[in-house]
Amino acid sequence: MKIIIVENELYLAQSIASKLSQKNFETEIFSSVTDALSSDGDIYLLSTTIPGQSPLKLIEKFKDKVIILIVNYINNDTVVKPLEMGAKDYIVKPFIIEELIRKIEHYYRHKQLEEQNSFYQELIDNIVNEMEVNVDISSIKLPLVIYTNYQRVADKIALEIAKKYKTTLKFIDLQQDNWRSKVKSIGEAQVAYISRVDKIKKEDREKLYDYLKGKSFILSSLDASVETPYENIILNSNNKMYDQNNILTINEYVQYIVKKFQYQYPDTELSKRLGISRKSLWEKRRKFELFKKK
Numbered sequence: 001m002k003i004i005i006v007e008n009e010l011y012l013a014q015s016i017a018s019k020l021s022q023k024n025f026e027t028e029i030f031s032s033v034t035d036a037l038s039s040d041g042d043i044y045l046l047s048t049t050i051p052g053q054s055p056l057k058l059i060e061k062f063k064d065k066v067i068i069l070i071v072n073y074i075n076n077d078t079v080v081k082p083l084e085m086g087a088k089d090y091i092v093k094p095f096i097i098e099e100l101i102r103k104i105e106h107y108y109r110h111k112q113l114e115e116q117n118s119f120y121q122e123l124i125d126n127i128v129n130e131m132e133v134n135v136d137i138s139s140i141k142l143p144l145v146i147y148t149n150y151q152r153v154a155d156k157i158a159l160e161i162a163k164k165y166k167t168t169l170k171f172i173d174l175q176q177d178n179w180r181s182k183v184k185s186i187g188e189a190q191v192a193y194i195s196r197v198d199k200i201k202k203e204d205r206e207k208l209y210d211y212l213k214g215k216s217f218i219l220s221s222l223d224a225s226v227e228t229p230y231e232n233i234i235l236n237s238n239n240k241m242y243d244q245n246n247i248l249t250i251n252e253y254v255q256y257i258v259k260k261f262q263y264q265y266p267d268t269e270l271s272k273r274l275g276i277s278r279k280s281l282w283e284k285r286r287k288f289e290l291f292k293k294k
Contacts, residue, residue, distance in 0.1 A: 001108060002026040004041035006033060006058065007070060008050045012093075016045065019097045025104075033058050042111075043104055045070055046087070048078040059085040066107045068100070124159065135235060137164050142191065142216045145232035147224040151195065153235050154220035158193040161218060169193040169218075174200050174208075183211045191216045198223035255288050262292055 003020055007013040008031045017027040030036035033053040036044075043066045048055040059067055063086035071078045072093050079090050088107050091100055137160050144161075146154040162169045170192045172182045179200075186192045192212075197205060198221040209229060224234060254274060258281070261270060271281040285291055 001043065002028065002041040003043045003045060003104065004036060004039045005029045005045045006031075006036045006050070006055075007045070007047040008032070008053075009047070016097065016100070020101070020104075023101060037061055041065065043068065043108055045100070045104075046082075047071075048082055048090075049073075055082055056085055059087055066104075066111050068103055068107065129156075135233065137161060140164075140233075141231065142218065143212070143230045144217075145197070145219045145221060145228045145230050147221050147226075147232060147234045149222060149236045151220065151222065154195065154218075157233075157235065158218050158220070162191060162193075165191055165216075167191050171195070180207075180211070183208060186212075186215050186217070188215070191218070193218050193220075195220045197221045197228070198226045251284070251288075254284055255290065258285065258288070258290050262290065 003025050005013045005016055005027060007016070007029070010029075010031065013029045013031075017029055020027050028039060028041065030039060031050075033046075033050060033055055034057075036046075036058055044058065044062055045068050046055050046058060047070045049072045055069070059082055067082075067087040069079060069082055069087050069090035070093065071090050074090075074092065083090070089103055091103060135157060137157075140161060142161070142165075146157055148154050158169060167190070170182075170186055170190050172179055172186075172192055172194045174194060174196045176182075179194075183192070183194070192215065194208075194217055197208070197219045200208065205226070205228075219228065219230065221228075254276070257274060258270065265273070267278055267281055271278045274281065276284075
């Protein structure tokens with residue numbers, strides 16, 4: 001992690017840099033905002049009281065970074081405007097270096113969590129968006145059971161319901177041994193997403209329903225014969241490749257693979273990966289009318 005110190009009081013800047021170096025932080029010192037505009041750091045410690053210098057220029061350029069203000073006093077120009085522009089926090093001189101380090105570590109960790117959350121959200125959206133599910137979320141009430149032949153369908157609906165309730169889901173997999181303690185810890189304000197109720201025994205399901213009294217939750221099941229006392233919807237994927245309750249025939253599997261990968265691999269490689277001859281692949285192309293478009 002690299003920390004940029006923008007401070008015209010050289011002794012203070014060097015003192016901060018020395019303490020941060022002891023904590024294995026990389027530092028670089030600038031005595032003016034103008035010079036610091038060409039810097040590249042993860043965290044900026046910015047003095048807002050450098051004579052003749054506007055800290056807002058640096059904040060505007062590096063607003064996606066963590067910026068902590070170093071101020072002599074608090075007023076509209078030194079704190080209020082910079083915070084409105086995107087600075088994260090401030091510390092008033094004189095200060096204890098340990099307090100500054102605590103702020104640095106806190107906001108840097110917060111920045112990492114934001115980036116991780118953004119990555120995982122994009123990943124989840126990419127996974128579930130492949131599923132086309134037509135259901136009116138506005139009419140759904142909790143608690144709810146989703147019967148489906150493909151788990152991703154239930155995942156997609158659960159995430160859309162979370163958006164409706166403007167909440168994050170507490171995920172519980174009933175295939176894990178610690179599901180009982182997780183169910184018991186569901187808070188009153190939480191919405192739980194509990195998957196694979198079909199994977200536990202009938203007597204355990206009765207205990208589960210008892211634990212869930214008075215709580216908001218979504219249950220998913222790949223077995224429509226599992227009885228529950230809650231409102232339910234049945235949402236199945238029409239794609240046989242996604243049907244987890246059925247086994248594809250060899251011909252169905254070959255047909256799917258050829259459709260999906262025929263433009264990615266030449267026939268020699270495709271037939272090799274399928275474990276069939278090129279002649280057999282050609283015969284299946286003719287049978288399923290899977291000819292490449294030129």
